[in-house]
Amino acid sequence: MITIKEVAKYADVSVATVSRVINNKGYVQAETRQKVEEAIRLLNYRPNNVARSLFKKQSKMIGYIVPDITNPYFPQLVRAVEDVTVKAGFTTFLCNSDDDLQKEQMYLEKMLENHIDGVIIVSNNIEARHLENIHLPIVALDRVFHEKIPSVTIDNYDGARRAVMHLLENGCKKIAHLKGPEIIENSNLRKKAYEDVMEENKLPIIIGAGNYQFKDAEMTMKSLLELHPDIDGVFAGNDVMAVGVLKALNRMRIHVPEQIKLVGFDGIEWTETVSPEITTIAQPIYDMGKKAATMLMERINGQAVGEDHIVLETELKVRETTNNGKF
Amino acid sequence: MITIKEVAKYADVSVATVSRVINNKGYVQAETRQKVEEAIRLLNYRPNNVARSLFKKQSKMIGYIVPDITNPYFPQLVRAVEDVTVKAGFTTFLCNSDDDLQKEQMYLEKMLENHIDGVIIVSNNIEARHLENIHLPIVALDRVFHEKIPSVTIDNYDGARRAVMHLLENGCKKIAHLKGPEIIENSNLRKKAYEDVMEENKLPIIIGAGNYQFKDAEMTMKSLLELHPDIDGVFAGNDVMAVGVLKALNRMRIHVPEQIKLVGFDGIEWTETVSPEITTIAQPIYDMGKKAATMLMERINGQAVGEDHIVLETELKVRETTNNGKF
DNA sequence: CTGTTAGCGCTTTCAT
DNA sequence: ATGAAAGCGCTAACAG
Numbered sequence: 001m002i003t004i005k006e007v008a009k010y011a012d013v014s015v016a017t018v019s020r021v022i023n024n025k026g027y028v029q030a031e032t033r034q035k036v037e038e039a040i041r042l043l044n045y046r047p048n049n050v051a052r053s054l055f056k057k058q059s060k061m062i063g064y065i066v067p068d069i070t071n072p073y074f075p076q077l078v079r080a081v082e083d084v085t086v087k088a089g090f091t092t093f094l095c096n097s098d099d100d101l102q103k104e105q106m107y108l109e110k111m112l113e114n115h116i117d118g119v120i121i122v123s124n125n126i127e128a129r130h131l132e133n134i135h136l137p138i139v140a141l142d143r144v145f146h147e148k149i150p151s152v153t154i155d156n157y158d159g160a161r162r163a164v165m166h167l168l169e170n171g172c173k174k175i176a177h178l179k180g181p182e183i184i185e186n187s188n189l190r191k192k193a194y195e196d197v198m199e200e201n202k203l204p205i206i207i208g209a210g211n212y213q214f215k216d217a218e219m220t221m222k223s224l225l226e227l228h229p230d231i232d233g234v235f236a237g238n239d240v241m242a243v244g245v246l247k248a249l250n251r252m253r254i255h256v257p258e259q260i261k262l263v264g265f266d267g268i269e270w271t272e273t274v275s276p277e278i279t280t281i282a283q284p285i286y287d288m289g290k291k292a293a294t295m296l297m298e299r300i301n302g303q304a305v306g307e308d309h310i311v312l313e314t315e316l317k318v319r320e321t322t323n324n325g326k327f
Numbered sequence: 328m329i330t331i332k333e334v335a336k337y338a339d340v341s342v343a344t345v346s347r348v349i350n351n352k353g354y355v356q357a358e359t360r361q362k363v364e365e366a367i368r369l370l371n372y373r374p375n376n377v378a379r380s381l382f383k384k385q386s387k388m389i390g391y392i393v394p395d396i397t398n399p400y401f402p403q404l405v406r407a408v409e410d411v412t413v414k415a416g417f418t419t420f421l422c423n424s425d426d427d428l429q430k431e432q433m434y435l436e437k438m439l440e441n442h443i444d445g446v447i448i449v450s451n452n453i454e455a456r457h458l459e460n461i462h463l464p465i466v467a468l469d470r471v472f473h474e475k476i477p478s479v480t481i482d483n484y485d486g487a488r489r490a491v492m493h494l495l496e497n498g499c500k501k502i503a504h505l506k507g508p509e510i511i512e513n514s515n516l517r518k519k520a521y522e523d524v525m526e527e528n529k530l531p532i533i534i535g536a537g538n539y540q541f542k543d544a545e546m547t548m549k550s551l552l553e554l555h556p557d558i559d560g561v562f563a564g565n566d567v568m569a570v571g572v573l574k575a576l577n578r579m580r581i582h583v584p585e586q587i588k589l590v591g592f593d594g595i596e597w598t599e600t601v602s603p604e605i606t607t608i609a610q611p612i613y614d615m616g617k618k619a620a621t622m623l624m625e626r627i628n629g630q631a632v633g634e635d636h637i638v639l640e641t642e643l644k645v646r647e648t649t650n651n652g653k654f
Numbered sequence: 655c656t657g658t659t660a661g662c663g664c665t666t667t668c669a670t
Numbered sequence: 671a672t673g674a675a676a677g678c679g680c681t682a683a684c685a686g
Contacts, residue, residue: 001679005679013656013657015658015680016656016658016681017655025681025682028656046439048440049440049441050381050441051381051662051678052680052681054378054381054663055662055679056680057328057662059377069406075397075399075402076397079397079423082421082422082423083423091420091437092420093388093420093421094420096406109373110376113375115375133371214596214599269541273600273601274600274601275574330662332663341672341673342663342664342673342674343673343674344671344673346664352665353671355672356672359671376664377663381663381680382664383678655686656685658685659682660682660683660684662679665676665677667676668675669672
C-alpha cells in the first residue's frame with residue numbers, strides 16, 4: 001500500500017503538500033501540483049480513508065437498518081438511499097434487523113465503532129430512549145420514533161381510509177380486512193381506518209389476522225370465505241397479502257373483480273405482475289428513501305438540523321381488481 | 328467520545344493494559360481486569376474501530392457489489408451474505424452497480440480506500456484484468472471472471488437443457504425462447520442450451536429478444552404469438568420474463584398449461600405468487616450467497632486460498648404451468 | 655507557497 | 671504483570 005509519505009518522497013515535496021493537492025485545499029503552485037499528481041498516478045496512490053476518518057472523525061459512511069431486504073417493500077427504499085448518498089460521496093452499510101431490537105442495537109453499536117456519520121432506520125422496536133446515547137444524525141423512515149427525531153413517513157390512516165372508501169364506491173357492502181401484525185404501528189393504523197369507515201357506514205366488520213406474509217394470507221382468505229361466503233370486497237393490509245388473497249381467489253375460481261373486489265397497500269411491483277392487476281394505495285417508496293437520505297445528508301453536513309417530519313402523499317392506483325371494465 | 332486513554336486514567340492503569348483487556352490478549356491480573364472492565368462499563372466506552380483498522384490494516388468490513396438490489400433475484404443473495412458475515416463479526420457494504428463497469432470500478436476504489444477486507448462481486452463486465460491491482464480476497468458470484476478468482480455459480484447450460492427437455496417431455500413441439508441480454512453470459516448459455524436441444528430434436532427455433540425485464544417480456548410474447556400462433560411451449564430466459572409471458576398469455580385468454588406450457592429460470596418468489604404457478608429451474612440462491620460469503624471469510628482469515636470454483640445444483644420445480652392436472 | 659510537527663485512538667514491541 | 675513509547679496514514683495548525 002502506497003502512502004502519502006512515499007508520494008511525497010517521490011515528488012520531492014512534503015506530505016503536507018501532497019495532502020493539499022489531494023484535498024484541493026490551500027495553496028499549491030501549479031508546477032508543484034503537477035509533480036505531485038504525476039507521482040500519484042505513477043505510484044497508483046490511493047488515499048487511505050481509514051486514516052482520514054481517524055483524524056476527521058467522520059468516515060463518509062452511513063448506516064442503514066431495515067427489517068429484511070428480502071421483503072419486496074425494501075429494495076427500492078434501499079436503492080433510493082444508495083443513489084443519493086453515493087452521489088454525495090458516501091458509502092452505505094446495509095443491515096437486516098429482522099425487526100429484532102437486539103440486532104438493531106448490535107448494529108447501532110457496530111456503526112458507532114466504525115465512526116459512521118449518520119444512520120437511517122426502519123424499525124418498529126426502536127424508541128427514543130434506545131437512541132439516547134447515540135449522538136449521531138438519525139432519520140426514521142416509514143415510522144416516527146419521537147418528535148425529536150426527524151422522519152419520513154406516509155399517512156397510513158388516510159391511505160387506508162381511501163382504500164376502503166374506494167371499495168364502498170364500487171358497491172361493496174361486505175368488506176373484509178386482512179390486518180397485519182399488531183407490533184407494526186402502520187398496520188394498526190390501517191386497521192383502525194378500516195374499522196372507522198365501516199362503522200361510519202354501519203357496515204359489518206370482518207377481520208382476518210394476517211402477518212404481512214404471502215402464504216398465510218392465502219390461507220386466511222380461504223377460511224374467511226368459509227365463514228362469510230358473501231364477502232364482496234377485501235382490503236388487505238399490505239400488497240404482499242393482497243397477492244396472497246388474489247391467489248386464493250383465483251384458485252377458488254372466484255372472479256375478481258366481478259364477485260369480489262380487492263385493494264392492497266404499498267404499491268410494490270408484485271401488484272402489477274399478477275392477473276388481474278391489483279388496485280392499491282401506492283406509497284412513493286423511492287421518493288421516501290430519497291427524501292430520508294437527503295435529510296440525512298443535510299444533517300451530516302450541518303446544513304439542516306431539527307425535527308422535520310415529512311409526510312408524503314399516497315396515491316390510489318385503480319387497477320383491475322376494482323375495475324369491472326378493464327380486465 | 329470516550330477513548331482508551333480516559334478509561335486508562337479512570338481505572339488508573341496504562342492504555343496498554345486497557346488494550347489487553349478489551350482484546351483479551353496478554354497477561355492481565357484478574358483484579359486489574361476487573362477495575363478496567365468496571366471503568367469501561369461506567370464510562371460506556373466503545374473501542375474505535377477506525378483507529379483499530381488503521382493499525383491492523385484490516386477493517387472487519389466487506390464489500391458487496393451487485394447490479395441492482397431492485398431486481399428480485401438479488402435480495403436473497405444479499406441477505407445470505409449478510410447472515411454469514413455478520414456472524415463472523417463483519418459488516419457489509421452494499422453497492423449497486425447497474426452492471427456498469429465505471430460504477431463497479433468506482434466502488435472498488437472506494438473499498439480499497441476504506442481498507443475493506445474482501446469483496447463479493449456479481450458482475451458481467453469485470454474481467455481479471457480489472458482486478459489486477461486489487462490485492463484483496465475476492466469471490467465472484469453467479470459468474471466466473473477468471474480461473475484464478477474463486478467463484479460460486481450454477482450450471483446454466485445444464486439447467487436450461489433440462490427446462491427445454493421438460494417442455495419436450497410434456498408434448499410441446501413448437502417451443503419459443505425469450506432470450507436475455509447478450510452481454511449477460513448466463514443468458515447466452517441458456518439460449519445456447521435451448522438451441523442445442525431444439526436442433527437435436529429437429530425442431531424449429533423461435534427466439535424472442537428479451538432483456539430480463541418484465542414489461543418487455545409481455546410485449547415480446549404478444550408479437551411472438553402473432554408471428555407464430557401455434558407456439559405450444561415457452562422457455563423464458565429468467566423468471567421475471569416468465570412472469571411477463573404469463574401475464575401476456577392470461578390477458579390473451581390463452582390457457583396455461585393447456586394451450587401453452589411455460590418454464591422459467593432462477594426460482595424467484597414471483598413464480599409462486601402468480602396463477603398458475605410457474606415451473607422453473609430453481610437456483611439455490613440463498614445457498615449461493617452463503618457459500619460465497621463463507622469462501623470469502625475463509626480467505627480473509629487465511630484458512631483457505633486458491634481458486635475454488637463451486638458449481639451448485641439447480642432444481643427443476645414442476646409447477647402448474649407445465650402440469651395439466653393441478654391447476 | 656511549502657515544510658515541520660503534533661496528534662487522531664489504538665496496538666504492540668520492549669523494558670521493567 | 672504492567673507501563674512507556676513508537677507508529678499506523680493522514681490532516682491542520684504553525685512557522686517560515
